[in-house]
Amino acid sequence: MRLALYQPDIPQNTGTILRLAACLGVAVDVIGPTGFDMTDRALRRAGLDYLDHVAIVRHETFELFDEVRRANASVAHTADPRLILLSSHAGTAYHQFRFEQSDILMLGRESAGAPVSVHNAADARVRIPMMPGLRSLNIAVAAALVLGEALRQTDGFPVDRSGP
Numbered sequence: 001m002r003l004a005l006y007q008p009d010i011p012q013n014t015g016t017i018l019r020l021a022a023c024l025g026v027a028v029d030v031i032g033p034t035g036f037d038m039t040d041r042a043l044r045r046a047g048l049d050y051l052d053h054v055a056i057v058r059h060e061t062f063e064l065f066d067e068v069r070r071a072n073a074s075v076a077h078t079a080d081p082r083l084i085l086l087s088s089h090a091g092t093a094y095h096q097f098r099f100e101q102s103d104i105l106m107l108g109r110e111s112a113g114a115p116v117s118v119h120n121a122a123d124a125r126v127r128i129p130m131m132p133g134l135r136s137l138n139i140a141v142a143a144a145l146v147l148g149e150a151l152r153q154t155d156g157f158p159v160d161r162s163g164p
Contacts, residue, residue, distance in 0.1 A: 001099075001156050002027045002081070003143060004106040006062065006114050009035030013110060015043070016140035022054035024151065025158045029104070031059045035111075062118055069104065078102070082123040085114060086146055088136050090125035097126045099150035110139050 003021055005028065008014045014030070021028045030038060038058065043051050059065035066083075073080040081102040086094070106122065108114030119125065128137060128145055136142070151157045 001101060001147070001150055001154065002029060002104045003147065004029040004031060004065065004083075004104050006031050006106055006118060007033060007035070007109045008107075008139075010110045010139075011036040013138065013140045014038075017107075017143050018043070018054050018056065019050045020140065020144055020147065022050040024147065026147065026151075027055035027057065029057045029059060029065055031062050031065045033060075035109075062121070066121060083121060084150075085119060085122035085125045086127070086142055087113065087119065087125045088127055088130075089113075089119075090127040092124065092126050093129050094126040094146045095129075095149055097124065099153045101154045101156060103150060105143070105146055105150060107139050107143055 003017060003026055005014060005017065008030065014034070014036075018028060020026075032038070036042075040051060057068075059068065069083065070080050079102075081104050082100060083106055084097070084099070084103050085106045085108070087108065106114070106118070108118070126146065128142055130137070137145075
């Protein structure tokens with residue numbers, strides 16, 4: 001399971017998502033361009049002390065990300081990992097979707113979502129059911145909800161050795 005951030009433009013949200021990913025042992029793909037300085041130095045300066053605990057792969061464009069996604073599957077002789085786009089325009093509610101361990105959960109830009117080309121490239125799109133008239137959740141909250149369900153379904157949570 002992986003998270004992918006499509007051209008994130010709010011550094012605080014990206015930091016929260018990276019912390020979530022570190023705590024749950026999930027890698028993150030960041031697809032540029034970002035709306036802020038995404039260097040390790042800038043992230044550390046922003047107080048992201050979890051940076052050493054999360055695998056981050058940066059991609060200059062969506063097309064390069066998609067090439068890497070497909071190439072990695074080819075090298076491993078597996079099917080392409082499914083790209084699952086979180087979108088308020090999707091027809092399927094995330095809790096009704098059947099996730100797989102190799103899925104990549106993609107979140108669009110906070111300011112504009114994902115373009116049609118990304119929607120078209122996605123293998124599936126899921127939404128978070130909300131009250132009528134409300135637009136969307138904070139992107140980090142959305143990531144936590146859907147990632148939590150995906151990890152639950154695939155038994156992908158880290159093993160808790162801390163005891164009862």
